[in-house]
Each structure stands twice: as C-alpha cells, then as structure tokens.
Amino acid sequence: MASSAQTPALDKPNPTEDWTVVLPRRGKQKRNFHKVIIHERQKQEQLWTPADIETNPERESKLMQKIQTCIRKLEISSFWLKFLDQLQTPEIFDRFLKAVGSEGKMQMVIYGIGSIESYEPPRLQLSLAILMKRMFSWIGEVEVFDPVISLAESRVLTALGCSVLTVNEQGRRQALRPTMFFMPHCDAELYENLLEANWRHDLLSNMTLFGNSFEAYEQHVSECKILKLADSRKHILAIRQFVKELPIDSRKHIVAIRQFVKERSIDPFSDDLFRAFHGSSWHFFDIDPLSDLCDAKP
Numbered sequence: 619m620a621s622s623a624q625t626p627a628l629d630k631p632n633p634t635e636d637w638t639v640v641l642p643r644r645g646k647q648k649r650n651f652h653k654v655i656i657h658e659r660q661k662q663e664q665l666w667t668p669a670d671i672e673t674n675p676e677r678e679s680k681l682m683q684k685i686q687t688c689i690r691k692l693e694i695s696s697f698w699l700k701f702l703d704q705l706q707t708p709e710i711f712d713r714f715l716k717a718v719g720s721e722g723k724m725q726m727v728i729y730g731i732g733s734i735e736s737y738e739p740p741r742l743q744l745s746l747a748i749l750m751k752r753m754f755s756w757i758g759e760v761e762v763f764d765p766v767i768s769l770a771e772s773r774v775l776t777a778l779g780c781s782v783l784t785v786n787e788q789g790r791r792q793a794l795r796p797t798m799f800f801m802p803h804c805d806a807e808l809y810e811n812l813l814e815a816n817w818r819h820d821l822l823s824n825m826t827l828f829g830n831s832f833e834a835y836e837q838h839v840s841e842c843k844i845l846k847l848a849d850s851r852k853h854i855l856a857i858r859q860f861v862k863e864l865p866i867d868s869r870k871h872i873v874a875i876r877q878f879v880k881e882r883s884i885d886p887f888s889d890d891l892f893r894a895f896h897g898s899s900w901h902f903f904d905i906d907p908l909s910d911l912c913d914a915k916p
C-alpha cells in the first residue's frame with residue numbers, strides 16, 4: 619500500500635488492523651450521511667514472518683538495482699540538498715546533538731515503510747534514510763519493520779545494511795537509548811502506539827521522530843469535532859505542547875519546492891518526491907523533567 623501516492627495518511631484505514639465505523643448521531647443520518655472509520659489499535663507484539671516468501675536471485679537483484687537507482691536520483695535532487703541544509707541548521711542539528719548525548723550514536727527505527735518493490739514513494743523514503751545514515755556518522759544501526767515486507771524485500775534490506783525485525787512491535791518500541799523513529803506517512807495509530815509506549819520524560823527525551831505533522835492531526839480533529847476521532851488521537855494531541863515540530867517543506871524548503879514545480883513538467887521524479895514526503899515534519903521531544911507530563915496524560 620502506498621497511501622502517500624494519493625492522500626496524506628491522516629485517516630486511512632490499515633488493512634492489517636481491525637476498524638470501527640462511527641456513524642453520525644440519529645436523526646442526522648439522512649441529512650448528513652458520512653462515516654468516519656477508526657480502527658482499533660493493536661497493542662500486542664507478535665512474532666512475524668513475511669507472507670510473500672517467493673524469491674529468487676533475479677527478483678532480488680532487480681529490486682536492488684531499483685533501490686540503487688532511486689538513491690542516486692535522490693542524491694542529486696534539489697530536495698536532498700535542501701533537506702541536508704535544513705538538517706545542518708543549528709535549529710535542527712543542535713537538537714540532534716542533544717538527543718545523541720553521551721551515547722554518541724542514535725539508532726534508527728523505520729516503521730511503516732510500505733512495499734519498496736511495488737511503489738516509488740517507499741523506495742524514496744528508504745533512500746532518504748540510507749543517505750542520512752551514510753552522511754552522518756552518529757546514526758547507528760538501522761532497523762526496519764512493515765508487515766507487508768516480502769522475503770525478497772527483507773533480503774535486499776539486509777544487503778543494504780538494515781536489520782528487518784522478526785517481531786511486529788506494533789510501533790511500541792521504548793526509546794531506552796537515543797532513537798530516531800523514521801515513520802513517513804504512517805497511520806496515526808502507529809504514532810499513538812509509539813507515544814503511549816514512551817510516555818515518560820526519560821523515554822520521550824531519547825526520541826526524535828520523522829513523520830506526519832502532529833499539527834495537521836490537531837487541525838483535522840478540531841475541524842471534524844468528532845469525539846471518537848479525538849479519542850483515537852489523544853497521545854498526539856496531548857504531546858503537542860511538549861514537541862518542537864519542524865516541517866520539512868516550509869520556509870527553507872520553499873526554494874526546493876519552487877524548483878520541484880519548475881521540474882515537474884519535465885521530470886516525473888519530482889512528483890514522486892512530493893508524494894513521498896509531503897506533509898512530513900521533524901518532531902523533537904525536548905521535555906523539561908519539571909513539566910507535568912502526568913497532567914498531560916491522555
């Protein structure tokens with residue numbers, strides 16, 4: 619599934635999870651019929667093996683070539699240069715340094731990458747993670763998980779230096795050490811699980827997250843005014859006051875976006891880049907130990 623190919627992944631149901639249909643209150647149904655689908659959050663970790671176990675050297679080498687081509691294209695794009703520029707501004711870089719702290723390394727956990735064999739946005743997202751790892755020596759081991767990963771994809775990811783998890787953590791990894799969670803265009807439920815599992819000063823302070831804009835979720839909830847929707851986003855809403863969110867496509871990226879627009883008519887790659895990263899933000903959890911996180915507990 620490459621939802622980013624169509625819409626921002628704000629409320630997309632996830633086929634691997636159960637979901638609930640919330641209907642408007644009685645009396646309003648005929649006049650104003652619309653339904654909001656909210657899925658129940660999975661909380662249990664489960665052992666996992668790929669559902670698609672068909673593989674052969676040809677399939678793997680074709681996929682490896684696709685990824686290498688994608689990395690090369692990304693590396694020479696104006697997007698990557700602007701992305702790097704932004705990462706190296708004191709506003710962001712100092713936050714990374716603080717998060718890395720005395721450990722000297724920050725591991726990267728990639729959740730919800732999607733199918734890197736079937737879709738370009740997941741390939742671009744993976745390429746971005748790989749380029750960051752190559753560029754910054756303080757990025758340590760890279761772990762990847764998505765239940766849709768096939769055996770062929772898993773082997774290629776391993777050949778690229780990543781470890782594919784054998785447990786579906788349901789996004790509930792505790793940040794016991796500095797950890798960058800790389801979760802582009804994931805469903806809100808995965809961010810909710812992550813925040814819930816890390817709802818402590820010390821754990822949140824170890825986290826840096828790349829993913830959907832929490833501000834956009836807040837806006838969406840306030841526009842929809844549906845209690846159940848707010849309830850299903852409660853950790854995202856409650857953490858907002860403790861998060862510094864820096865969108866990747868604002869201010870310093872305006873030039874790059876203008877460049878995209880210019881290139882779009884001649885270069886379909888710019889469209890793919892847009893699909894892969896639109897609406898994404900860096901989230902830094904710089905939480906004062908004296909602030910009352912308990913009061914904010916949803």
Ligand SMILES: C[S@@+](CC[C@H](N)C(=O)[O-])C[C@H]1O[C@@H](n2cnc3c(N)ncnc32)[C@H](O)[C@@H]1O
Nearest residue numbers: 620621622627729730731732763764788802803
């Ligand atoms: C909205 S899609 C985004 C895919 C890709 N990042 C993109 O932008 O096209 C969300 C992804 O999260 C994955 N996902 C669902 N449950 C997950 C879990 N427990 N851990 C990691 N990924 C999960 C889904 O399989 C799906 O590929």
